[in-house]
Each structure stands twice: as structure tokens, then as C-alpha cells.
Amino acid sequence: MSLGLRGILNKHNAILSGTSACPGCPENMAMRMLGMGLGKDVVLVVVAGCSSIIQGNAPYNAYNFPTVNVAFAAGPATASGLARAYKQRGKNVTVVVWAGDGGTADIGFASLSGAAERNENILYLCVDNEAYMNSGGQRSGSTPFGAITSTTPEGKKENKKNLPFLMIAHNVPYVATASVGYPHDYIEKLKRAKQIDGFKYLHVLTPDPYGWLFDPSKTVEVAKLAVQTCYWPLFEYINGKLEISSESLHCLDKRTRRPIRDFLSIQGRFKKLSEEQIKVLEQYVDSMWEKLKSML
Amino acid sequence: MMRKIISGNEAVALGVKLARVGVTGIYPITPQTTIIEKLAEMKAKGEIDTEIVRVESEHSAMAATFGAALAGVRAFTATASQGLLYMHEMIWWVAGSRVPVVMVVGTRAVGAPWNIWNEHTDFTSERDSGWIMAFASNPQEALDLTIQAFRISEDERVFLPMMIGMDGFILSHTKTNVLIPDQDQIDGFLPPRRQPYVIDPEDPLGMGNVFPPEGYMRLRESIDSSLRNSEDVIREIGREYSKKINPLGDYSTLNVSYKLDDADYAVVAMGAWAGDAMEAIDVLREKGIRIGLLRIRYLRPWSEKEIREALKDKKGVLVLDRSTSFGRYGGPLYVEIKSTVSDIIPSIKGVVSGLGGVTVTKNDLVYLFNKFVEGMREDVIWYYPKEVGKVELRTPRDIE
Ligand code: SF4
DSSP states (O other), rough: OOOHHHHHHHHHOOOOOOOOOOOOOOHHHHHHHHHHHOOEEEEEEEEEEHHHHHHSSSTTTHHHHHHEEOOOHHHHHHHHHHHHHHHHHHHHEEEEEEEEIIIIIIIIIHHHHHHHHHOSSSSEEEEOOOGGGTOOOOOOOTOOTTTTTTTTTTTSSOOOOOOHHHHHHHTSSSSEEHHHHHHHHHHHHHHHHHOOSSOOEEEOOOOOOHHHHHOOGEEEEEEEEHTTTTOOOOEETTTTTTOOOOOGGGGGGEEEEEESSSHHOOOOTTTTTOOOHHHHHHHHHHHHHHHHHHHO | OOOEEEEHHHHHHHHHHHHTEEEEEEOOOOTTTHHHHHHHHHTTTTTTEEEEEEEEEEEEHHHHHHHHTTSSSSSEEEEEEHHHHHHHHHHHHHHHTTTOOEEEEEEEOOOSSSSOOOOSHHHHHTTTTTTTEEEOOOSHEEEHHHOOOOOHHHHHOOOEEEEEEEETTTTTTTTTEEOOHHHHHHHHSSOOOOSSOOOOOTTTOEEOOOOHHHHHHHHHHHHHHHHHHHHHHHHHHHHHHHHHHHHOOOOOSSSSEOOOOOOEEEEOOOOHHHHHHHHHHHHHHTTTTTEEEOOOEEEEEEEHHHHHHHHHHEEEEEEEEOOOOTSSSSOOHHHHHHHTTTTTOOOEEEEOGGGGGGOOOOHHHHHHHHHHHTOOSSEEEEOOOOOOOEEEEEOOOOOO
């Protein structure tokens, strides 16, 4: 397959061989692309989650960046301290917080909101696999309606917390979404974020074969379907201006959206959904796009 | 060098300024608030070149301070009570990372119910976190210990964070005459920052990722041995500080004795009420009772050797606790002292008092010391200075 990625791949290898990721892991992919987008002079702050396991056991470290692991709720504040110290020392460093959806939507949200409000010069990256996958697939605030998780065996009763919208409400210079199904788009966004001074938020959808219950060979396909069915919007919000990314432009018109069933039926976690429940998810998607359109 | 009448909190802020701290994570909580207000004021006036991160919680205050320290600058924060408990997780994370950080705790009661006044339980409950823990007994000592803390925690034989306790309101807000060193003196005393490793982009170093069991256990052991070895480092640095910076303060020992050499009885206490204890001891001495005081200045490391030496040959020891350890007979200091000298001291008694701002005066201490010398019968008492009405606790209501 030629995605034209080989050239950039050699730029900075963010991941070394021998990670502890499961086969088909989307976070592993997202991390590899991080290196392609940001290059060198990066420091990572990783909060508890799959990513702290993928990194491997000390004394080894599969991430080819200096990496600080911290307690769940401490990522954005630790990054703030690092960034301020580099500023004091006159060093130009891109400090990246790498957190899952649990760390972002739930336990770490106060710290994230605080760092955003202070407009700290950091890049916050949420890799969203829509549950606490590292501790066994429990629901998080970012789990979608209807999804079966190990703590919602009957299907989640509430909608997904819309983090990118919440971050837009913080009035930070940069908010964007991406999907591991579209590496070029994601890498471009990383590059753009790196150029911006102040707080940057990038939310990447990372479909997890083990929690979402699909075959590990299909990670990219599911990640693409999420975008094609408009369940996951791709956009960029730069200095108050919203722009829908080209992969998602067809979602602006409801008639050109691919049916959400195509995204739901490829995964096991939605297998108990009734017709009515599918409608709830459709409504969620519709209202999200109405909101996005109103911001254009 | 100059003298100025300032509060304990102002003294700490001046210590932070003199230590040329690079980043402070600040969040308000009574009674330490005026420390961070003072730092913010200094920053606004351009008197300090410190990055101030005005975070949204104490958990984040400790995290920001931790991040800054990892990136290679001197880092400071302050807290109290609920705030200290809220940062508890990060306090352990910092110690486990072996990164030098300094914090001041304006000690205060812990709820429920709300109580903003002084006691030491917030401080003592961090005893097992792996931090060096000193406790000041006046604003001068708060300043001196803050400065020494940077030197101690950044010593390569130590490389551990250090916290300094200071009685809320009693020291934090009371103004006394304080000797303030010159910047030159402190620049000569504090070498450039040193730490075991720095997170820099040039070096892809992983910090804090999963450790295999034996490696983890070895790290815990290394924290224990560094903490114990820090005793000598503290004495060495204290001697130098007394010689070069404050000749009126004796920092050559971890703990401080008063009229103890020839005493038959000893009182052990920590913090500001040690001053009242000294006055009470003078009163008893006038009556011919030979009693002295051992003031605990370092809860960790606990200098077993120094404490045994100071208390040996005493007929009895009375331990004053301004903190609690529930379900255990006696407060934390009582338990520590008992485990240190029970084989050489015939009688060890304890008093728990001064909790939640309860005022214990010199006269109360005279009464207690007298009672102790006369041979108080209970091993540990909860002492209420004034007549306190009986508190009726209601029995749980049955729910029908
Ligand atoms: S559980 Fe999912 S996100 Fe976690 S390592 Fe495995 S594939 Fe990756």
C-alpha cells in the first residue's frame, strides 16, 4: 500500500520495536504518526492507560521521546510545569500530554480545563478508544450510547461526552479531531498544532479491536467508517474559526452521509441495539452536525 | 543581612525568593495563602524571576511543581489541610521519582467538620510518603529551613523532596523579628541545581513506566536508605548554615534540646508550642523540678541515635501530640518515641491536645508537667484546657 508515508516515516521514529501493544492496536499507530508529525524536540507526558503499558517495562522504553509517566489526573498540570521550566531555561520544546478518554473526559478533566484556561503552551492529545481498555473495558464519559462495556453489560444509557466541543468552549487557539484511519489528515494537524503558541487540543479516534469487538485486522477500516458515517467528525478550529476537514465535508448534508448502521454493524459492542436505540445514535450524530454547521 | 518584623508566611516567601526558585505551582488554601500571595506580588513587582503557575487545584499544584523540577529548575509549592490530602497521590509520585522539590505546609485541622485552625495531623499523616519532613517552631526557622531544604533535597546523597511544617496562624500569621540573609550569602550557600536526571528532548529517557517487582522493591529500599543517610547531610548543611548565614540559630543537630542535660524528666514536642513548653519548664525549674525539653525538628528522618542520646537516664518522658493517629494508643509522636526509647525509659506518658485550634497556654503546660512529675496515672490523656461541655454523640438512627 502506498500512502506516501515512507518519506516522513524516516523523519522521527516515535516508536521502537518491542512495544507491549496488542495486535492491531490503534494507539500504537497514533503514536507512530505522532513522530511523523512532530519530529524532534518533543517531551511526552503519559498518564495511566494503555499507552503506559505499550511503552514497555523499565529499564526499557519503546517511545523514542523522553517520557514522563504520571498519575491519572496529573497530565496537563505536569506538562504545564515542564513547559514553564523549559521557558525559564530558554529551550524550545513541544510538551505533549498523551492521555486516553478516561484520563481526559473523567478523572483528568479539571486539570485539562485548568491548563486550557491558562492557555499553557502545550499540546494535549486524547487517544479515544471510548472505554477504559487497559483495565478491562469499563465505560468512560466518552463511551457512546448503547455500547456494551464491562460495566455496562446492558449497553450504556448516556451519550458520549463531546470533548472537542468542550475544548472549543475554552477558547483555546487550536482544537482539532483526527482518526487513525486518515494518517495524512492527522499528521498535517500535528504539524499545524506544533506551529501554534498556546494551548492545543487534538482528539484522535482510536478504534480498539478488543473493546469494540472487531477483528484486529480491521482497525483502519473501522476508523474510516467512523468518519464516513459521520459518527466521528474531522475538523479544525483555529483561533475561533471552524473548518471541516475534507474527509468529513460530505457530512454537512444529511443526504450524503453513509448510514450509521455500517459503522455499528462491524462491531460487537453494538450488537444488542434495537431500532429505537439506533435512532438515538442517529439523533446524536445529527445534533452534532447541526452544532458544527452553526459554528461555520 | 537585615532584620525585619514579618510573619512566618512572609519569611517563607522570602526564602523562596532567596533560593531563586524557577517555578512555583500556586493554589490558595488557608492558612498558607499569604505565602503565594506574597510570591505573586513579588512577581508583579519584578522582584523575582519565577514562573508562577496559577493552577486549579492542589493536585495540580504538586503536579506542576513536579513537572518543573523534572525539567531541571528549582520548584516550590505550599499547601495545608484538605489541600495536602488532595495532593497526597502526587506527593508519593514525586518521592518515588526521586526528584528534589520543596514544599511548605501551614498545618491545619482536617475535616469533617470544617475547621481552619492549627494542628499537625495533616502533616504527620504524610509520614510514610518518602519525603524529608522538618517542622519549624518560629518564623526565623521557617525561613532558614526553607533555604536549607533546597540544599538538602538537591544533595546527591539524598535526592528526595522535602516538606517543612509550620503551625497555621500561630506561625504563619504572627509577625516576629526575623534575620533576613542577603542574596549574596544565599548564592554562596546554594550551588546550582542538581538532580539525578533531567527530562530533556536530547535524551529519550523514560520516567515512571512499569517497573518489574524486584526493581520496584529495590527503588523503595533506596528511598529508605537515602532518607536514613540524609541525617548526616542535614547536620553537615545545618552546621554550614549556622556558620555562614545565621550564627544565632543552631542547625548542627536534627532535634533541639532545652535544659535537658541535667534533667530527671523530659518533655517531647514539635512545633510552635515548644516555645510555651520552654517557658513552662522555666517555671518548674524555679520550683526545683529538674525537667527539660526535646523539640523534634525532623519527623523524617527520625534520628533514633540523637533521640536516645538526648533522653537517656531520664526517669520519665512526656510526649505532647498536636495530632492524632486513631485506633492507636497515643498520638504519632508518642508512638514514635515509645518505639525509640521504651527499653531505657521507665515511664512514657502522652498528651493529645491543641487539636483544631484549641489553645494550650503556658499555664496549661505548667499544670500538665506538674501532673506528670507527680506521676500521672493514665498513659495517654486527651487534654482540654478549658472546661469543655460533654459532647453527646447520637446513636445511629434505625431506618425503617
Ligand atoms: S487494549 Fe486496545 S488500545 Fe489498549 S493496547 Fe490493546 S489494542 Fe491498544
